[in-house]
Structures are given as C-alpha cells and as structure tokens.
Amino acid sequence: MYNDTSRIGPTLFAAAMAALFTIGPTVAAAATGSPGIIEEVVVTGTAGGSEIRKFDASFAITTASAEDIDRFSPTSTADMLKVVPGIWAESSGGIAGANVFVRGFPAPGDAPFLTVQVDGVPIYPPSTLAFLENTTLFRIDTTIERMEALRGGPNPVFSNGQPGLTTNFILREGGPETEGLVRYTTSDYDLNRFDGYVSGEISEGFYYMIGGYLRSSPGIREAGFTSDEGHQGTVKLTRDFEQGTVSLFHRDTDDHGTWYLPVALNVPGVDNEYNQLGIMNKRRLIQFANDSGADPENAETSLLNLGEGRGWDGSVTGGAATFEFADNWEVTDRFGLTKGDADTLGLVPAGGAVRVGDLLADPAADPNAVVIGPITGSVSGRPIGEDEYIQQFGGWEVRKAIEAFTNDLSVAYDWGRGDVTVGLYTANVSADDVWSIDNTKYEVVQDGGEVVTGIACNAPEVDSCGANTDLDATGDATTTALYAATTIDVSDRLTLDFGIRRENHEVQYSADLGRDGQVDLVIDFDETEISWTAAANYLLNDFMSTFARINTGSRMPYFDDFRDNADAFFEGNDLIQDVDQYELGFKWVTDAVSLYLTGFYTEVDPSIFVAQSGAGPGQISTNEAIGLEVDAIWDTDWGFQVNLNATIQDTEFKSGENDGNETQRQPGWQLRLTPSYTFTTGAYETTLYGTFTAVDDRWSDPGNTVELDGYETLDLGAMVRINQSFVVQIAADNVTDEEGLTEGDPRNPASPNGRFIMPRSVELSLGYEF
Secondary structure (H helix, E strand, C coil): CEECCCCCCCCHHHHHHHHHHCCCCCCCCEECCCCCCEECEECCCCHHHCCEEHHHCCCEEEEEEHHHHHHHCCCCHHHHHHHCCCEEEECCCCCCCCEEEECCCCCCCCCCCEEEEECCEECCCCCEECCEEHHHHCCCCCCEEEEEEEECCCCCCCCCCCCCEEEEEEECCCCCCCEEEEEEEEECCCCEEEEEEEEEEEECCEEEEEEEEEEEECCCCCCCCCCEEEEEEEEEEEEEECCEEEEEEEEEEEEEECCCCCEECCCCCCCCCCCCCCCCCCEEEEEECCCCCCCHHHCEEEEEEHHHCEEEEEEEEEEEEEEEECCCEEEEEEEEEEEEECCEEEEEEEEEEEEHHHHHHCHHHCCCCCEEEEEEECCCCCECCCCCEEEEEEEEEEEEEEEEEEEEEEEEEECCCEEEEEEEEEEEEEEEEEEEECCEEEEECCCCCCEEEEEHHHCCCCCCCCCCEEEEEEEEEEEEEEEEEEEEECCCCEEEEEEEEEEEEEEEEEEECCCCCCCCEEEEEEEEEEEEEEEEEEECCCCEEEEEEEEEEEECCCHHHHHHCHHHHHCCCCCCEEEEEEEEEEEEECCCEEEEEEEEEEEEEEEEECCCCCCCCCEEEEEEEEEEEEEEEEECCCCEEEEEEEEEEEEEECCCCCCCCCCCCCCCEEEEEEEEEEEEECCEEEEEEEEEEEECCEECCCCCCCEECCEEEEEEEEEEEECCCEEEEEEEECCCCCCCEEECCCCCCCCCEEEECCCCEEEEEEEEEC
C-alpha cells in the first residue's frame, strides 16, 4: 500500500478502452427541439450568464441536478466534485480542507485551480490560500437546484479568470406555486441532520425561497465527542419585471468538523476508522512568539480546543440584475460579498511513529525522543507498554478572517447572426492570518491518544519538541479586468467564438513571521496579464457535433505565494503561472444516449510546489499533460440507466529538479460507473443504484519517491417515493470498507504516514416533498 519503489506503469490502454466503449455521468434534461435531441441548458462559461444548450457549447461542462445530488449523498462539497470528469477530489480530510486537482494542473494540495460560484458569483476569488480553499466556504443542501462544472474552455476570460475548474452551484428560485421539502437524516455514526426549504410567491412576479439545515455527529471516525456540527440558512428573493429580473440571496453558515490527517501506517491496528483525536488530547496548551533564542518566560500561550477542526463561520451575500432594452441589448450585473472566519485547528503528525521497546533498546530509533523516565499517559497515568508506539503530533492553530467583494458588469448586443459582449470585473479581497503551527509533543498512538510523560521535550517547561512556525499577517488584493467576447454563426452548422481579457492585479501584503511585533516581509505587487480564447463548434447532424478550442490564461499570485516564495520573487520572478490549453471535443446526444468526449493538452509554467506553508521556497518547473475525458449516459425506456465518467491522462514535469517525473497525487486514469434501475409498483416508485469507482496508482510527491496504490470502491443506495410525496433513502458508502490512500505525508514523504479514504458508512433519510 505504501512503498518507495519505482512506479509500475498505468494500464492506460485498458482504461482507454473502458472509457471509449462504455456510456456514462448524469444529465438532467427534457427532450425538445429536434426529435430525440436532449435540450439541456447551461449558463456557466457564457458572457453575462446567458443560456446556451449544452449540446451547442464549445467547451466541456458537467451538470448535476438536485436529484443527482440527492442520490450521490456527498459528505462534503469536494466529495460532490467526484462526479466531474477530469477532477481528482480528495475529500478524506473531512467536511472542509479538501484537495482538488484539475486535469493536467499540477498542485501540491488544496485547490489552486478551482473556483466555486453561487448563482454565477465567485465566493472568494483566490482559489487557495494556506489552510483555505473554496470548498471550505460552501455547503451543499436542499436549497441547491443544480451544479454546473466547467473545465478549461472560456474560463480564463470570464468571472475571476480561473483557467482550471469553475463549479457553479445554482440556487432554487421561487415560483407561482408553493413547494418545499423537509428531511431528516441519521446514520450508523450517530448523525442527526434536518434539511428543508420552502419556496413560493410573495406577490405577482415576486418570489421567495428559504431553506437550510442543522446537523451534528461525532464524525465518521468516532471522536468520543460531538466533533462535526453546524447549521446554514439561505434566503433568495426574485423579482420579475417587464424587461428583466432582479435576484438577491443571503447564505449564512456556521459549520465545522474534525480535520482528518495522515496516520502512522507502520502501527498495528491503525486503519481507515482510526482517529488520533479524542477527549484526552483535544485540549492543547501551546506557546508562540518563542522562536529559537527567545526567553520562554516572555512567551505567550493559548489553550486550544482541537475539536473545533476546520470550518466556516461567515456569510455570502449576492445577486444579479438583468435587463433587456431596445430589442437587441442586454445589461447584466452580478455581485457578491463574502465575509467571515475560516479557522483550522488540528492534531498534525510530525515524522513517523516509533515502537517504545525499540526506543528503549536503541535511542537512535528516534533521536528526538530522549527518554528521561517511565513513559506514561499524562492524563490516564497508565504505563505505555513496549509494544505500543509514540509519535510527535503538533497542536496547530490557524485563525483566518477573510472578506471579498466582487462585481461583474456586462453589456451584450445580439445582431442576429451572433452577439458581442463587453464587461468589467472587479474584486477586492482581504485576508488576516494569525498562526501558531507545529507545537509538537509526543503522544501514544491510539484512538483518542494522549500526550506522554517521560520524554524530555514533553516537559511542561519546554515549548515543544521542535521549532514553531508563528505568523501574524495581513493582505489586500485588488483585481480589475476588462473583457470582451463574441459569438458568430458562420452558418447553420458552424459557430465561432472569441474572447479576450485584460486583467490588472495588485497585492499589498505584510507579515510578522515570528509574532514578535517585527514586520519581516512587505510585498507591493502590480502586474497586468492578457488572457484569450478561441473556439469553433461544428454541427455534424442533429445528434452529433464537435468542437475545438485554444485558450491562454494565468493564475495570479496571492498572499501565501509571496511568503512561501519570497526569495524567488525578490530575485525577479513574478510568480504568475501561465496556462495554455488545447481541447478537442465530440458530442453525441439523443433521447437515449449522451456522450461527451474531450481530449486536452495543458501546459503550466511555472509549476510551484511548497511542502508546507511557511517552510521555505517551492520547487519551480514546467508541467505538461495530455489526456481524454468521458462524460456520458445511456438511458433506456424501461427504467435502466448507466452513467460513466472517466479520465485518462499522462503528466510530466519538463524542467527543474523533477524533470521527467509525473505530477504528484494525480492518477493516470480513473473512472466512476453508476448503473441505476427505476420501477413502479402501485404508489411506490423505487430506484436502486450503485457506483463503482476505480483509480490508478499515484505518486505522493513530485520527486516520485513514494507510490500510492490504486484502489476500488463500491457505493450502493436505494430511494423509494410513496405517492410522489414521501421519500425514503438509504445510502451506503464504501461498502467493501476499502482502505485506499489519498496522500502520504506531504511535509515529509519519507515518513510512513498516509491519509485513508473514509470508512464504510450508511445513512438513512426520511423526507416529505410538497
């Protein structure tokens, strides 16, 4: 499962055959227009959020309806992204703090090439800051009508200019009829969750939708206390006018859960249900502003509740106004304000575990663990046996207050055989960070472990068993972008589209790297980049079309990029990551078959890797990737449906110290196969479904020294509707209890640590729709 040997080549040919000759992901659509054609409309990746048939789009976009989301029963927002081809989502860290990798885009972790939108509004323009990525700020609930996920395509031109993945969660809207849902969910891990929404009409042309959830549980991995809990409320108002529509929404969230981390793979009994955090060690006293050479008496302390984990306590407020005038003109303005706290507290391993007997026999087994007396539990007082293990764990505290205001104003003109749009996008972003990380002490490796006595650096008067990383920093960024796009219907079969964006990006950032009152780093950054895209879509017949696209975009640096790569920046590197993408797509859509194939080639220069934020400069190189995505469905008229999404890719570093290596933590191939069968008996409509997932081996590190084995999982579920109102659903994840790994130890690849996927779990929900 975890080794240091050279990689066995992926079975690309077998995966390619499976992808090309199997039909597979989810399409929610109605048959209209030409006979047999599925008329599915999307709004993501279009100028001003205008509607376009998915079949006519010259880009790769995946959709999921509310029913699809219910069937998938995602444990987090990142978990939901597994239905999107080209995406490798690691949701093994809990409800927040995921790692999301986009096809061909290298990253050390987090989600630097992912933007999450609500109703077309980016919730936080920086895709990733240290200890924060976009999925942390968003929770899926019953207020979501559908999800649209756009890879590449025109992304670099619109919105916040994300060259990778833009995932747009579209809220439900009220209508003339009152409707809603109430639902209770429980599980084999003592989950209690209540969801609901209601929508309707306030007055003629004025509609509302309100909903949210309450939840609590001790976590999928038992913590011995309520480790996962939260609530969310959403309100949306929509007003229709004779020439347009105005909508406003407010979404308030306070939700957190345990931060699951890599565990010691060399310790017997450690498996995918293991949780080091428990009632004996969730309280941790740490010191800060006490780096090497400082006087311990002048250090400040903080008593942490590590049970807070990772989460989001804040709000997203936004809306849109769209008006038509003079027949051919349309003005659209989309805006959003995000504000709140995204804190991270956790128990983070540092180095490998050592057997106590080995340490007593040979102190060199772990030179940092200097034994000065009997090794006992500091809370329980019990002796720690020679066959037990101890390991360093850091009490990490990251306090992060963020705010962002975005506005996207566009004017469009339709001239009959095409349209042209010009727009202005602005964003003002801030982040205030106060950290104290590392703070390590030796603990016994057991479920709900505890700090031990008898180790020199565990003594109360000692700060920690290693140097701390303390930070007090503040940053502000302003982005102003002008963009223009046009679509031209050259003929009834051929459509061309072009887009260009000029973006100015400014960053002001200052950091006290020791929390000692001394500002150590000041950044004043001001750069302008040009992004563009061009594509052609050709209709082969009423059921098949093809497209080709090229785009050039960039990922602009934010606060942590400068701190982690300060030397490179001051040596003249602007730290802007330039991205070139080429896509070739084929679409075949009828009322029974929907097949989308997208070939892609991506180049990212430079690729920046940092093992741990604050730990020094990253590794800089160029990365190339080539691959194929499959997004498809086969639907029969007798209730049977088969879905598949699959990705095959070959990635390679083309320069630097990792020249010739594969990109870390991205499988060469992956697929999700989901069959379902729906049948009706009297008042009962029953759907049986399952998902088989298989992924290839991956490298844990850019040096390609540690291999993570591929694995397979099986999920099963059933949904029963009674009189079209009462809904009973049971969903079982990872029914075979597979122990796959999503990562090794990102801070020290040589350490025998790894993070498991979630163990088997079963949820039961009862709902009423009206």
